[in-house]
């Protein structure tokens with residue numbers, strides 16, 4: 668390809684990507700396979716002003732899509748990964764070949780974490796109530812203390828990682844953090860909710876001000892979905 672043809676081709680590719688982004692959430696790049704990027708159930712700008720549309724588009728359409736594409740690449744040589752429940756793979760990483768263990772830990776962890784993350788956000792998220800609020804009062808010292816402690820834990824996580832609320836089969840809640848794309852699923856636990864404290868989750872809008880992002884993020888939380896996840900956890904049906 669000549670240099671000029673190359674420039675023309677990349678300009679065409681940019682326009683194509685832009686046209687797709689304008690009509691639908693970006694699809695996973697290449698590498699089709701058993702793992703799929705779940706579409707956002709709300710518009711990319713639905714969480715503004717707390718999370719801007721550009722951050723959502725890149726975070727979902729590029730970062731999460733890359734974890735999915737990477738897993739599909741791994742599944743080409745290890746097809747059993749595509750037919751095993753995600754929580755079972757992550758709960759038993761030591762059973763994997765050493766050659767793929769890190770790739771699965773990072774990319775399937777990332778896929779599970781982000782799948783949960785998109786679910787538990789949305790516009791007009793309301794307030795916790797019912798059994799979830801009772802559990803927050805009982806186990807986490809009430810909503811104000813919970814939010815303060817959750818934000819503090821997310822702020823203390825050095826470098827990239829997540830802050831989660833885990834839930835037991837009895838409905839007991841706890842705040843836990845993990846580095847990188849690790850998840851409590853790797854310890855056989857279940858995740859009620861969590862916030863992404865990687866810089867890619869907030870840097871365009873908040874730069875180094877992670878505490879401001881953590882505080883604003885509560886405006887995006889979908890408490891109805893969290894109530895559903897809580898009920899599923901108590902029924903033994905919560906997966907990722």
Ligand code: MN3
Nearest residue numbers: 730863865868
């Ligand atoms: Mn992320």
